[in-house]
Amino acid sequence: MYQVDKRGFYGKFGGAYIPEILQRAVTELQETYSVVLESDSFRQEFHRLLRDYAGRPSPLYPAGRLSEQYGCRIYLKREDLNHTGSHKINNVLGQILLAQRMGKKRIIAETGAGQHGVATATVCALMNMTCVVYMGKTDVERQYTNVQKMKLLGATVVPVISGNMTLKDATNDAIRDWCCNPQDTYYVIGSTMGPHPYPDLVARLQSVISEEIKWQLLEKEGRDYPDYLMACIGGGSNAAGTIFNYLDDRRVRIVLAEAGGKGIATGLSAATIHLGRPGIIHGAHTMVMQNEDGQIEEPYSLSAGLDYPGIGPMHAHLAETKRIEVIAVNDDEAVEAAFELTRLEGIIPALESAHALGALSKVSFRPDDIVVLTVSGRGDKDLETYIKWGKN
Numbered sequence: 001m002y003q004v005d006k007r008g009f010y011g012k013f014g015g016a017y018i019p020e021i022l023q024r025a026v027t028e029l030q031e032t033y034s035v036v037l038e039s040d041s042f043r044q045e046f047h048r049l050l051r052d053y054a055g056r057p058s059p060l061y062p063a064g065r066l067s068e069q070y071g072c073r074i075y076l077k078r079e080d081l082n083h084t085g086s087h088k089i090n091n092v093l094g095q096i097l098l099a100q101r102m103g104k105k106r107i108i109a110e111t112g113a114g115q116h117g118v119a120t121a122t123v124c125a126l127m128n129m130t131c132v133v134y135m136g137k138t139d140v141e142r143q144y145t146n147v148q149k150m151k152l153l154g155a156t157v158v159p160v161i162s163g164n165m166t167l168k169d170a171t172n173d174a175i176r177d178w179c180c181n182p183q184d185t186y187y188v189i190g191s192t193m194g195p196h197p198y199p200d201l202v203a204r205l206q207s208v209i210s211e212e213i214k215w216q217l218l219e220k221e222g223r224d225y226p227d228y229l230m231a232c233i234g235g236g237s238n239a240a241g242t243i244f245n246y247l248d249d250r251r252v253r254i255v256l257a258e259a260g261g262k263g264i265a266t267g268l269s270a271a272t273i274h275l276g277r278p279g280i281i282h283g284a285h286t287m288v289m290q291n292e293d294g295q296i297e298e299p300y301s302l303s304a305g306l307d308y309p310g311i312g313p314m315h316a317h318l319a320e321t322k323r324i325e326v327i328a329v330n331d332d333e334a335v336e337a338a339f340e341l342t343r344l345e346g347i348i349p350a351l352e353s354a355h356a357l358g359a360l361s362k363v364s365f366r367p368d369d370i371v372v373l374t375v376s377g378r379g380d381k382d383l384e385t386y387i388k389w390g391k392n
């Protein structure tokens with residue numbers, strides 16, 4: 001009921017709305033990805049790299065002082081400890097192994113906060129592939145160290161100057177590049193968005209997160225499921241990985257946090273589930289922030305990784321069927337939650353992950369509730385934002 005169907009839909013959301021020129025490349029990917037993902041040789045190589053290169057399994061950490069603060073038992077799934085600092089590496093390792101098996105030599109990617117760009121440039125260096133990363137000029141400026149890292153790793157970073165020069169615009173230009181080079185180029189999408197099969201492909205590669213939560217909880221608690229799963233959603237990939245193996249388990253409540261920006265009623269927000277309507281963005285039918293004429297609205301969030309006017313079709317479907325609850329967490333609430341985690345547990349989270357932490361105060365837990373919250377990334381890239389905030 002929650003998995004993608006043969007035509008690439010989750011209920012009424014999903015599909016592949018693409019220009020004619022990409023038809024062959026997307027069909028090739030649709031026909032190849034499942035076969036490759038299920039093959040023994042892929043699985044072995046993928047899991048070897050996740051372990052030896054990315055550093056998996058990531059710890060499931062019982063956060064004692066944070067638990068005391070919220071009156072329940074909180075475990076943090078530490079994706080921030082992965083190589084390159086976020087969950088993005090899981091997806092990129094998988095997709096570039098797939099690209100290799102499809103005989104592609106040139107890799108392109110879009111990036112917002114730069115985490116997906118850095119992960120892609122990293123794996124391209126490892127696997128000796130050409131790498132071009134599209135990044136909005138606004139993000140190039142606010143995430144400058146990530147730009148420097150990508151260049152050091154040998155990638156070409158293309159600053160995008162259309163729209164408000166953030167993730168949506170970078171994605172447009174990456175798709176344009178793919179249209180010009182569909183033969184030799186593989187497009188590594190960084191989240192559970194885009195045309196079928198990307199949302200399913202990315203969710204399956206990230207599902208290693210919930211695979212690990214299952215055995216780690218069993219070890220620590222004697223049962224393999226929590227009462228709550230929590231994560232932030234930009235396009236939806238760390239959330240998809242966190243919930244993938246629990247979707248059919250009704251004992252598990254799922255609470256996801258989207259970026260409220262300055263508040264959902266202010267016109268400066270990226271809370272797509274709260275503010276969006278069904279429409280098409282980047283090749284998928286999903287919830288989209290749009291005006292009355294169906295033009296995509298410019299989103300706003302302090303967090304570059306959540307600054308996107310769409311959401312993965314899987315999550316749109318899960319929200320519509322009420323399998324997930326989606327809470328909007330504003331900039332100030334996220335930053336305060338980041339400071340709280342830093343002081344209580346000695347963990348500086350990414351600003352994106354801080355939105356998931358900011359949702360903790362909006363749920364009423366019972367003392368014996370077990371909560372697993374995914375810390376999708378580390379806060380090094382956001383230090384400047386945190387420091388500036390502290391001064392205000």
Ligand SMILES: *Cc1c(COP(=O)(O)O)cnc(C)c1O
Pocket residue numbers: 086087088113115116190191192232233234235236237238239305306350352353376377378
């Ligand atoms: C990219 C990113 C996100 C948002 O992307 P999802 O696909 O929704 O997971 C969240 N946290 C971090 C640290 C990121 O780098």
